[in-house]
Amino acid sequence: MTKAELIDKVALDYTSLTRRQVEILVNTIFDSIKETLSKGDKIEIRGFGSFRLRYRRMREGRNPKTGTIVTVPPKKVPFFKAGKELRALVDHF
Amino acid sequence: MRKSDLADLVVEKLGVSKKESTDILQMILDSIREELEKGETVKIAGFGNFVVREKKARKGRNPKTGEEIGITPRRVVTFRPSQVFKKSVNE
Numbered sequence: 001m002t003k004a005e006l007i008d009k010v011a012l013d014y015t016s017l018t019r020r021q022v023e024i025l026v027n028t029i030f031d032s033i034k035e036t037l038s039k040g041d042k043i044e045i046r047g048f049g050s051f052r053l054r055y056r057r058m059r060e061g062r063n064p065k066t067g068t069i070v071t072v073p074p075k076k077v078p079f080f081k082a083g084k085e086l087r088a089l090v091d092h093f
Numbered sequence: 094m095r096k097s098d099l100a101d102l103v104v105e106k107l108g109v110s111k112k113e114s115t116d117i118l119q120m121i122l123d124s125i126r127e128e129l130e131k132g133e134t135v136k137i138a139g140f141g142n143f144v145v146r147e148k149k150a151r152k153g154r155n156p157k158t159g160e161e162i163g164i165t166p167r168r169v170v171t172f173r174p175s176q177v178f179k180k181s182v183n184e
Contacts, residue, residue: 001125001128001135002138003138003140006125006135010117013120014117014120016113021109025107025113028107029117029118030139033140035181036094036099038181043094044094045099048125053182077174078172087169089126089130090129090132090170091168
């Protein structure tokens with residue numbers, strides 16, 4: 001499912017808003033998650049999961065082309081951990 | 094920040110009602126959940142992809158006792174943030 005398909009689906013079920021209004025809402029929700037993490041805060045949604053940052057230390061890497069050693073600066077990476085319910089739902093073998 | 098705080102943030106930004114914000118957020122979460130349950134990938138442009146991955150059976154160890162145990166094959170959800178998302182948290 002793509003974002004456009006998600007918007008279509010929600011708009012079809014939520015008839016009090018136009019597709020365009022739903023589109024703006026969906027985009028704003030995902031943007032808000034991004035902004036919250038960028039501020040260093042985390043988001044915890046019961047039954048779904050949590051978004052937070054993981055911190056990667058500075059490390060030494062190599063330029064694969066030239067072989068020269070370069071320092072890779074420390075960085076933050078967005079991380080999602082699925083909640084218990086979601087994990088159980090997906091793990092049906 | 095909890096679900097309700099996220100809905101509030103959207104209310105502040107757009108001036109929609111709290112009900113609309115909460116409803117749409119809930120519908121997004123439910124739709125993502127349903128897709129993942131079917132094993133389908135969810136691709137949100139500019140945000141990232143939720144992917145179901147199959148993990149093979151492997152041997153593990155109880156870290157406390159050192160006892161060897163079998164880990165059954167399973168399906169797990171992974172989130173791969175988009176380039177835009179990764180960039181935005183480092184600015």
